[in-house]
Amino acid sequence: xxxxxxxxxxxxxxxxxxxxxxxxxxxxxxxxxxxxxxxxxxxxxxxxxxxxxxxxxxxxxxxxxxxxxxxxxxxxxxxxxxxxxxxxxxxxxxxxxxxxxxxxxxxxxxxxxxxxxxxxxxxxxxxxxxxxxxxxxxxxxxxxxxxxxxxxxxxxxxxxxxxxxxxxxxxxxxxxxxxxxxxxxxxxxxxxxxxxxxxxxxxxxxxxxxxxxxxxxxxxxxxxx
Numbered sequence: 001x002x003x004x005x006x007x008x009x010x011x012x013x014x015x016x017x018x019x020x021x022x023x024x025x026x027x028x029x030x031x032x033x034x035x036x037x038x039x040x041x042x043x044x045x046x047x048x049x050x051x052x053x054x055x056x057x058x059x060x061x062x063x064x065x066x067x068x069x070x071x072x073x074x075x076x077x078x079x080x081x082x083x084x085x086x087x088x089x090x091x092x093x094x095x096x097x098x099x100x101x102x103x104x105x106x107x108x109x110x111x112x113x114x115x116x117x118x119x120x121x122x123x124x125x126x127x128x129x130x131x132x133x134x135x136x137x138x139x140x141x142x143x144x145x146x147x148x149x150x151x152x153x154x155x156x157x158x159x160x161x162x163x164x165x166x167x168x169x170x171x172x173x174x175x176x177x178x179x180x181x182x183x184x185x186x187x188x189x190x191x192x193x194x195x196x197x198x199x200x201x202x203x204x205x206x207x208x209x210x211x212x213x214x215x216x217x218x219x220x221x222x223x224x225x
Contacts (some may be wrong), residue, residue, distance in 0.1 A: 001177035067146035113154035
């Protein structure tokens with residue numbers, strides 16, 4: 001039977017949060033009002049810490065920022081972002097872990113709460129062709145409208161997106177001999193609970209404690225930044 005290996009992205013395969021770093025990059029290059037952006041972002045971070053964050057509201061804030069730019073301009077900005085921020089964060093330990101599953105001919109996918117615009121080039125740079133991410137609505141000219149399509153790819157939403165993606169291939173998780181999921185965050189416990197091999201990867205404190213209680217393996221690919 002084939003096997004499947006799933007990976008979170010931020011702080012799992014890369015030692016940074018690509019969504020946060022994208023916002024910081026836009027501020028740094030003067031593409032957005034840095035003060036207004038930082039204030040709104042701080043509000044969302046406080047909600048996240050309090051456990052009251054509405055993922056749709058946050059994603060539509062992030063996507064609304066993208067909607068301010070014509071597609072050509074935002075693609076140019078992303079190329080600069082990849083060169084300046086992401087490429088230095090692509091570290092050998094992540095490629096080695098991916099290669100282990102590639103050598104076993106496992107089906108490999110990244111599943112991330114960050115939107116597809118930010119993460120698709122990162123997945124490509126990591127050599128992963130399957131990406132499950134928050135989906136921005138596009139208009140007829142391929143510009144981002146600022147709206148989210150479907151449910152967020154966070155928490156239990158990751159399980160839903162995985163099930164839907166596999167269903168399109170006429171498969172379900174139980175069709176695989178083994179299923180791995182690597183994540184750093186307690187937010188991913190719903191998906192970690194349904195695979196056969198959950199792996200707490202560079203785990204935050206809450207996930208580390210949960211993994212210890214469950215007897216799940218814990219690995220460190222790199223130090224968090």
